[in-house]
Amino acid sequence: MAALSIRALSKRYANLEVLKGIDLDIESGEFTVLVGPSGCGKSTLLNIVAGLDRPSAGTVEIGGRVVNDVPPKDRDIAMVFQSYALYPSMTVRQNITFGMECRHVPKAEQEKAVANVAKLLQIEPLLGRKPSQLSGGQRQRVAMGRALVRDPLLFLFDEPLSNLDAKLRVEMRMEIKRLHQRIGATIVYVTHDQIEAMTMATRIAVMHRGVVQQFADPDTVYRYPANLFVARFMGSPPMNTMRARLQADGSGPVVVIGAGRPDEVRLHLQDYDAATSYVGREVVLGIRPECIAEGDRAFSGASGPPVVVTAPVEMVEPTGAETIVLLRLGGEPAQARVSPDVRPAPGTSAPFALDTRRLCLFDPETERLIA
Amino acid sequence: MTIAASTGRGRPATSEVVRRLPEILTIWVPLLLSAAHLIAFSLWTIWISFTPSTLVPVAGWVGLRNYSAVAASRNWQIALDNLLLFGSAFVLLSLATGLILAILLDQRIRGENLLRSIFLYPLAVSFVVTGTVWSWLLNPGLGIQKLVHDLGWTAFRFDWLIDRDMAIWTIVIAAIWQSSGFAMALFLAGLRSVDADLIKAAQIDGAGAIRMYRRVILPTLWPITITVIVIQLQFAISTFDLVRALTNGGPGIATQLPALVVYDLMFQRSLLGRGAAAAVLMLLILLAVLLPYAAWRYIQRRRAIHA
Numbered sequence: 001m002a003a004l005s006i007r008a009l010s011k012r013y014a015n016l017e018v019l020k021g022i023d024l025d026i027e028s029g030e031f032t033v034l035v036g037p038s039g040c041g042k043s044t045l046l047n048i049v050a051g052l053d054r055p056s057a058g059t060v061e062i063g064g065r066v067v068n069d070v071p072p073k074d075r076d077i078a079m080v081f082q083s084y085a086l087y088p089s090m091t092v093r094q095n096i097t098f099g100m101e102c103r104h105v106p107k108a109e110q111e112k113a114v115a116n117v118a119k120l121l122q123i124e125p126l127l128g129r130k131p132s133q134l135s136g137g138q139r140q141r142v143a144m145g146r147a148l149v150r151d152p153l154l155f156l157f158d159e160p161l162s163n164l165d166a167k168l169r170v171e172m173r174m175e176i177k178r179l180h181q182r183i184g185a186t187i188v189y190v191t192h193d194q195i196e197a198m199t200m201a202t203r204i205a206v207m208h209r210g211v212v213q214q215f216a217d218p219d220t221v222y223r224y225p226a227n228l229f230v231a232r233f234m235g236s237p238p239m240n241t242m243r244a245r246l247q248a249d250g251s252g253p254v255v256v257i258g259a260g261r262p263d264e265v266r267l268h269l270q271d272y273d274a275a276t277s278y279v280g281r282e283v284v285l286g287i288r289p290e291c292i293a294e295g296d297r298a299f300s301g302a303s304g305p306p307v308v309v310t311a312p313v314e315m316v317e318p319t320g321a322e323t324i325v326l327l328r329l330g331g332e333p334a335q336a337r338v339s340p341d342v343r344p345a346p347g348t349s350a351p352f353a354l355d356t357r358r359l360c361l362f363d364p365e366t367e368r369l370i371a
Numbered sequence: 372m373t374i375a376a377s378t379g380r381g382r383p384a385t386s387e388v389v390r391r392l393p394e395i396l397t398i399w400v401p402l403l404l405s406a407a408h409l410i411a412f413s414l415w416t417i418w419i420s421f422t423p424s425t426l427v428p429v430a431g432w433v434g435l436r437n438y439s440a441v442a443a444s445r446n447w448q449i450a451l452d453n454l455l456l457f458g459s460a461f462v463l464l465s466l467a468t469g470l471i472l473a474i475l476l477d478q479r480i481r482g483e484n485l486l487r488s489i490f491l492y493p494l495a496v497s498f499v500v501t502g503t504v505w506s507w508l509l510n511p512g513l514g515i516q517k518l519v520h521d522l523g524w525t526a527f528r529f530d531w532l533i534d535r536d537m538a539i540w541t542i543v544i545a546a547i548w549q550s551s552g553f554a555m556a557l558f559l560a561g562l563r564s565v566d567a568d569l570i571k572a573a574q575i576d577g578a579g580a581i582r583m584y585r586r587v588i589l590p591t592l593w594p595i596t597i598t599v600i601v602i603q604l605q606f607a608i609s610t611f612d613l614v615r616a617l618t619n620g621g622p623g624i625a626t627q628l629p630a631l632v633v634y635d636l637m638f639q640r641s642l643l644g645r646g647a648a649a650a651v652l653m654l655l656i657l658l659a660v661l662l663p664y665a666a667w668r669y670i671q672r673r674r675a676i677h678a
Contacts, residue, residue, distance in 0.1 A: 073575060073576065
């Protein structure tokens with residue numbers, strides 16, 4: 001059963017169209033992440049799902065029921081906010097029970113529910129405290145407790161981790177994922193952080209300019225980005241994209257970077273039948289930084305030796321776990337992820353191995369993936 | 372060599388003074404003048420309150436005689452009773468009025484700016500004007516009562532201004548009219564600064580309007596409430612011009628307030644020593660309000676730093 005269905009939803013503020021015909025179907029038990037740069041409309045969409053904002057057109061269905069005219073409290077949802085939005089005058093316990101108090105749940109039942117949630121989130125010692133006496137991570141837990149205690153059809157998370165420091169963010173990320181696996185809740189999670197999206201989601205909806213650019217599982221979004229925006233948004237560093245020309249020789253289609261230059265790079269495409277119609281035309285080539293490595297790297301699962309090219313190195317950024325190298329392929333700038341101990345000197349040329357199994361081609365006009 | 376060194380040292384200091392001249396002239400001179408003025412005259416008043424001064428200040432020591440005389444006078448006792456009634460009624464009612472106006476204005480209504488200006492406008496009017504206008508409105512022969520009589524309801528009575536028991540309430544009414552806009556402005560600012568997510572969370576939790584205000588929004592306003600109470604209280608304690616223009620302490624001495632007693636003793640009965648004693652007593656009442664407030668602010672700030 002679809003836990004949440006959004007149909008032809010749009011939102012307009014005066015002359016500004018924030019959401020343009022959104023269609024999404026989210027299955028029960030899914031962890032869906034809405035990801036996109038700020039201003040892409042993801043938070044507006046979440047607010048409309050919660051009933052805190054009204055759509056200009058289209059419908060929202062929760063659990064098979066159209067809820068356009070249902071107030072937030074009757075939508076059977078719970079929400080966790082970026083600012084946590086804990087009631088400052090209430091204790092942690094009162095924060096958690098406030099919703100039940102509003103729904104006139106009997107006291108004994110409230111007590112039991114609080115005890116369960118407090119145990120689940122390990123916040124039992126905090127129940128008597130006020131939010132001002134809690135750390136950021138503890139507030140985050142309490143905010144989640146307030147949502148969990150309701151046991152709703154749908155959990156909505158609005159950038160819940162962006163106020164935490166980096167270390168705590170990673171911890172909470174894992175904890176939320178574990179929580180989802182344990183209780184099997186349906187979650188819609190908004191973030192601008194593509195790493196959060198990749199690590200937590202069962203499906204990702206990448207949004208840009210009020211449109212869902214791609215809605216798929218993380219691997220598909222990463223490997224087969226639907227268009228150039230998704231390719232450049234997901235991944236850190238993002239996918240290298242460069243102008244190239246598609247040619248053909250005896251063994252099939254060849255993508256040529258910097259065609260005609262003395263340092264042109266020719267890459268044979270494998271299993272890329274759709275590309276045949278583009279032979280002789282300009283395309284945009286996408287290649288992930290991890291598909292460019294030091295010259296003696298053997299990519300896992302590759303059947304033969306990789307393509308090795310010699311390319312000029314412009315800059316080297318050691319990150320500790322790996323080294324990011326800025327280089328030029330056929331004159332086009334690209335980033336490579338090489339082993340941490342490989343440090344080619346800037347200004348020299350060095351050999352690089354290319355994994356050509358994961359190349360993406362995009363139409364330069366429509367910017368869509370050529371599939 | 373020594374000359375060069377000394378001018379070299381002297382010049383930056385002079386240019387520093389010149390550079391900071393506007394700051395010194397605009398901030399420090401007025402500040403020192405007004406502080407000296409305030410402190411010197413307060414100390415002088417305190418000194419006079421212990422002397423047998425009458426028409427003019429004279430040296431001498433009478434101990435607490437002036438104080439006991441003031442405290443024993445009927446005038447002063449009525450003034451204190453009135454202050455208690457006026458102070459608490461005025462503060463509570465102007466808080467309530469200001470809060471209700473602020474909540475109503477906060478409902479994203481049309482013409483909010485205009486209404487806000489209207490409610491705040493009385494604050495721009497001097498107390499003497501407020502007192503005079505209300506003395507006309509409340510005058511049974513001129514104002515509201517006459518208007519209703521002229522409309523045909525001749526049995527209508529609204530003569531609090533000349534009623535010994537009710538006259539103090541006319542001052543409460545005028546004072547609320549004057550300053551509830553101020554409370555409204557502070558409360559409105561507080562309501563506007565409530566985290567929007569907090570309201571959204573309460574909406575999802577299913578809180579209705581009343582529960583939302585009572586449990587979620589109003590508790591965030593209590594620091595503002597305390598500030599409003601203190602500001603209104605110190606106004607209430609030092610009220611002079613409003614009463615002087617509205618009732619002049621009358622009928623009889625029914626609306627006497629401490630500041631009027633001071634004025635009466637000093638300038639009408641020429642008892643400078645006793646007037647000064649009454650003024651010092653007023654200062655003590657003010658301190659009884661302001662010192663706990665200052666302590667509270669200090670603790671709040673300490674706690675904010677620690678958190």
